Amino acid sequence: MDQLTTHTDTLIETIGKNSSVSREEMSDLLTAYLPTNGMIRVIDENENDVTGKLAKSQEYTDVPIEYTTTERREVISFNQMDVAIVTKPIIWQNGKIVTIQVSDHLIHMNETMQTLRYVLFFSSAIILIPTIIASFLLSRFLLNPIQKLKETMQTNISKRDWQKIDIENRSKDELYEMEVTFNEMIDSLKENYEKQEIFVSNASHELKTPIQIIKSYAQLLSRRGEGNPELLQESTEAIDSEADRMQNLVEQMLALAKNQQEQVMETLDMRELLQQVTITFQKAYAPREINLLVDEKTKYVWQGNPDQIKQVIYILLTNALKYSEKEVHIRLQQQNDEMIVSVQDFGEGLAEQDQQHIFERFYRVDRARNRETGGTGLGLAIAKVIVESYQGEITVQSKIGEGSIFRIHLPNMDQ
Template sequence: MKLSTKIRLFSSLFMLILVLLVNTAIYYMFHTMSLNGERAELTEQANEIVTALNDSPNIAKSDLLRAYLPTDGMIRVVGKDGNLLMSTLTKDWSYKDLPSSYSKKQTSRIIPLKDQANFLTVSKPIIWKNGEVATLQVYKQLVAHTETMETLFYVLMVASIIVLIPTIIAGSLLGRFILNPIKSLTSTMKENISSTNWKKINLENRSRDELYEMEKTFNVMIDYLKDNFEKQEIFVSDASHELKTPISIVKSYAQLLKRRGRENPELINESVQAIDSEADRMQKLVEQMLLLAKNQEQGAYSKLNIVQLAWATVDQFKGAYNRELIVETDSQDIYVNGNYDQLQQVIYILIDNALKYSDKSVNITLSQQPSEVQINVQDYGQGIPQEEMEKIFDRFYRMEKSRSRELGGTGLGLAIAKAIMEKHHGSLSVISNPGEGSTFSMMLPTINRN
């Protein structure tokens, strides 16, 4: 069942039930009030008859009772034994079959009849001839009451239909109002799936309701997907491009060895060294691409001493390189919340770059600020031109590609470092002047020691 059909069905059924409940209540209340009015009127008439009988003992009782005979009813006097003490007074002898009863107290009841209006009867005790206690029963057929209730029933039925028709129309309009944006959203999604054109929904002249928020969120999601898809395409394209060169070199040297390697031993050594170098570069490139993908995930965070982490990273370089690494810190205990391996990787990347692009010493400075810790890695190398500053954190970007290739650079290190810092709610920036060196700054939020 379609959603539009469900909306129309639900709204119509809900209104139908509501109308039925209201109309039933109205019908029942009016029926009760009308019946109580008829009962009160007939009771008052019976009281008048009793008063007249008591006040006029010399008038023939049959004549007196005939004067109070209802138009659509009859009068009976019933004795103790249930027999009639006088002839039934009525203008319609078809009423004579109505039941009668003796009662010592005032009562009233409804006598239901088939295919015609019901009767209302009121019974009152009276003093009859010779002091005998009898029962006066006054009957009245509820013709006017029945006709009124029938009229009310048809009026309520027509009113219900009049109410339900606009309800059905309103349900249909409501269904369109709700479903049109959903249909538009579904159509746009299908179009995006089939053609990948990143189409968005037009939100002009729209009311700011929940459907508007849904469509707005969809547009934001499309922008997000488009951005990530384009980044993915760029990443794959750049990775393919970066791998294409070493693969071509390896293939060229392999073909060269195949053609001339047996006659030229020197060519074998040259080719093996080139193939080994390019294989190492491909391995490093693949490893860094895997690291970049891995660092998109949230690792396990814990409280750690960033000063100790920095010293541990520096010690690794001191053991592998014969270079001067100077560490300065204003505190030995600075704590952050993060992933140990990932933060160590950032410091490793910054120190590794500083050693590659500088032949002088490298300074690592840690300074604690009110709510952050700043870690600077400073080198005294060639520096970075101003027009290159914003590009160095892009994937696969290298300033001097020939020199970076010689140093084994892939253009992924700083992209990895920046991604890790963003995951840790920190930042990574650089200050550099050509010919004077560069200073990379890590900013991380700190936590209490306890």
């Protein structure tokens, strides 16, 4: 349209310079400016073509005639073809205002647009085909690990097989991190499940023994207890002893489960708490010597549950008094960012292999000796659970023939 407007302006300028030429010469002049696929008209106020139909093809002259005194630029659809038309008023040779109409059928544009459509279609195909293939491959790359993860999870749920995902030769992307996390979760679940099975198995075994003893003595009493005072006393004492041991075992298992739950925190004076525990044990185990060693000038303020902390100290003191005949020392220290409570005895001590398992549930250094003293093998496991619930640590240092030191490391909590 811009090109046609420029062409029309040039034509009008030429007409103005040659306004005195004859009608035939003017027709020849206009023919020189005729568009290849268009037409030139000069229309008077009666909508008559002053110069005749100037066009290279008859079909180009079918454009509607319209006289106007205003300049117009437009594209119209005519005979299933787009036509660009520029219409401008000019002063003709006779001094009257006429309309010059220059049109150009947009044949080349239609051909070009058709060509562009073909180019766009083929270029889109060239672009889309590799894109679709790449998308398919990328989706397989992304979905295969997810599908594999899903299948592994379903296998673990249905078969309890604890299968893990093979992550060798895998690119370390987000999916790789997810697979690593999944494998770590499977390891943790497997470990906890096995611990649970061991716990249930050991608990069943530990409860089975006293139940069997009680049942055996009850059957013995029913057969020969009547008129046999010695057998009656022996059976009664055995039943009472095994019932106590079974009650102790059940209470400790309940305590183990209870201490895994969240407890109410309080601000504690650890020195005062240990003094109370020490006095209680000194009275209960008199004349055994139980000493509390603490720096009186240091503040030992900590946050925790007093019942839980007392339970840990009770467990350690009970073991120390049970498995040694000499004095027992309790020591409270403040070191860097943690508070340390240690319980030291001077008994037979623990072998290195026993120290590695002493905090496991139902583990006993000497099963026969523990049965005699009424131990269940759960005390130190309970202490460990409680201490670790405060992000702390419980350790043991021992040497055969010299005794043992159990240390509770408690991180300082915000007040």
